[in-house]
Amino acid sequence: MKTLTPIEQLPLFTTQIKAFINWTRKNALWPLPFGTACCGIEYMAVVGSHYDISRLGAEVVRFSPRQADLLIVAGTITEKMAPVLRQIYEQMPEPKWVISMGVCASSGGFYRAYHTVQGIQSIVPVDAYVPGCPPTPEAVFQAVIKLQEKISKGDTPSQRLVAKKKMAELTSGNLENTGS
Amino acid sequence: MEYHFQLVHQIKESLGDKAITSVETGIGNPFECVLVVRREDVRKIAEYLKGQRNFQYLMDICGVHYPNREQTLEAVYHFYNRDQKQRVRLKVPHKEGESVPSLTPVYKAANWFEREAFDMMGLKFEGHPDLTRILCHHQFVGHALRKDYPATQNQVCDAPEVFSFPPLPLNEDEDVLTNQRTLVNIGPSHPATHGTFRIYAELQGERIMRAKAEIGYLHRCFEKMAETHKYQQVIPYTDRLNYLSAPMNNAGYCRAVEKLIGIEIPARAQYIRVILNELSRIIDHLVCIGTTSVDMGALTTFWFCFRQRENVYELFEALCGNRMLTTITRVGGVYGDIDDEWKRRCTGVIKTLRETIDEVDRLLTNNKIWLNRMKGTGYVSQANAIDYGFTGPCLRAAGVDHDLRKAEPYYDYDRLEFDVPVFTDSDNFARYMVRMEEMRQSCRLVEQAIAKIPDGPIQVNDPKIVLPPKAEVYTNIEALMNHFMLVINGIQPPKGEIYSYTEAANGELGFYIVSDGTGYPYRVKVRPPCFPIYSSFEETITGGQIADAVATLGQFNVVAGELDR
Incomplete structure (x- = not known):
């Protein structure tokens, strides 16, 4: 007669809910490629069959901000484009992350010019910067891996904000009372 | 060269000797004729080039700013005759505040090129149907390619431009429900544009009735x-x-x-x-x-x-x-x-x-x-x-x-x-x-x-x-x-x-x-x-x-x- 296996011998492991959620989040990033220029074409190579970003679980490219949690700003952001980028970022559900791909997005690059935004950090908060003009696909991969490390630790600004909001709800106070 | 002499001769014959102030041959291209003309004659010369000389292509219009000259602005036109491989460059020096006749009635290509010259250099084109900014954002002040505009002077834009089409005349015979128009804004961040274009369209059902294309979202100077x-x-x-x-x-x-x-x-x-x-x-x-x-x-x-x-x-x-x-x-x-x-x-x-x-x-x-x-x-x-x-x-x-x-x-x-x-x-x-x-x-x-x-x-x-x-x-x-x-x-x-x-x-x-x-x-x-x-x-x-x-x-x-x- 077969008896039940004692619970200690079952192939199980215990974890925190928080760690589990972070683990799922980091392995299922849904990027929104905000490709404006040359880096956008290089991002296509990142998604393409040779490099293939699905190795990192981030291949479900979504062009709708409502369905994405990773904004990849690939290319120069001009003054004309800046309000559009801001609006797209605000439309994304939380928690959300931003990768600034290439020097133009990160600092304006060699376009020190009257119509080019000198770095997108003045418009949206950035979690990872990728240098290069355009960056190689390997560099983009590295940024995604770094971001995944941050997400699994739960210490990105967006995650902290979400946790803070949750805490505020639980203690039925408003956001200001919970402290920083 | 003979072609150029003939061309200049005929233009002078119809518009007078003062119409052309200078004739040169383009550097590195013997088939290119460079003419300096008066601004009031531009449209007549363009009509002549297109109508009688078969210059069917208007290749480019741009402006150049010479702050040290008396006539500070210059409009430059490039025409091309495909059959005879001839090119003509018209240069039209004029003063600040003067306007040049628009070539939009002659060439359709002139429309956007003239808008660009207006936006970048502040050239004015008389008779242009819609002389508005095309590359810089709509809140931009000044003209960026003027020599006195600093290259590093940014101007912040706080909201995208709002478009609207002029209202259509009401037609009482039409059924309101079936003829209702829908306004759709496509872009500037849209997968189908794979770039940064904005198209503002008025639809009737699936059909585009009116459209406006906006560019300049990647104008990086x-x-x-x-x-x-x-x-x-x-x-x-x-x-x-x-x-x-x-x-x-x-x-x-x-x-x-x-x-x-x-x-x-x-x-x-x-x-x-x-x-x-x-x-x-x-x-x-x-x-x-x-x-x-x-x-x-x-x-x-x-x-x-x-x-x-x-x-x-x-x-x-x-x-x-x-x-x-x-x-x-x-x-x-x-x-x-x-x-x-x-x-x-x-x-x-x-x-x-x-x-x-x-x-x-x-x-x-x-x-x-x-x-x-x-x-x-x-x-x-x-x-x-x-x-x-x-x-x-x-x-x-x-x-x-x-x-x-x-x-x-x-x-x-x-x-x-x-x-x-x-x-x-x-x-x-x-x-x-x-x-x-x-x-x-x-x-x-x-x-x-x-x-x-x-x-x-x-x-x-x-x-x-x-x-x-x-x-x-x-x-x-x-x-x-x-x-x-x-x-x-x-x-x-x-x-x-x-x-x-x-x-x-x-x-x-x-x-x-x-x-x-x-x-x-x-x-x-x-x-x-x-x-x-x-x-x-x-x-x-x-x-x-x-x-x-x-x-x-x-x-x-x-x-x-x-x-x-």
């Missing part, structure tokens, strides 16, 4: 940057014009500067440029077809095309160190030399490219969905295409057999065998077919160029133009001084101006450069092939289905970097 950098420092900026085929822009710009200086690059460098140009043409067309097929729902083709791009990227990387934006040419030659190993690899890549092109052909050309989506959509009549200033594959799809590589051969294109594909339907399918055939022809060209490439130097031997080899700089005082002087002072072409053109992947890529004898260009104007093509977009999509507009945008192959510069 190429021309201002070119004025604030030395001639050789501009080359990396040209990469980022049409970033799908960067070496072609490098070659186009360097060729313009070389013509301005009056040098001919060595034969080996010419062949290397031909090989790189044709490889770029192939990968440009691959992206065009790949992304259009994604928009049509055929994702497989996209993967096929991008896999081949990777192969070509590896070739570029071996030659110059960067995958995509190569900066491979130098004024006076090219940067990297190709060896037997590279040639062997290149031949292998061409073989796989041919296989892929055949595969894509089998996937798409007889595919029923593809045919339904592409045939008959995006139609532009031949007359309209010429009037809008189409060049390249879109013009050849409209039945005009024009390719600068054949018409006015540069480098050794006249010694290489290739055919120019021409289709007459002028719809998206014809454009697709032209591109497919051009890729095959480019494969042929690369193979021939690799077989024929001569030995020899890859740069001219002139210490005022080309940097000495690094080994010599470290060991030889002469070379060190040459290096130092060239880096500090830059290449200094003689005073003058030039309009140089090459056949890029999308059509005629022109560079109009004004030199004042210093190391910095006084003015660089790019004639991007997409700009006139995209200016016809509003008219092309009006009356068609909204889904067809996506296919048309894909097959126009509009590249934002080149369109907005």
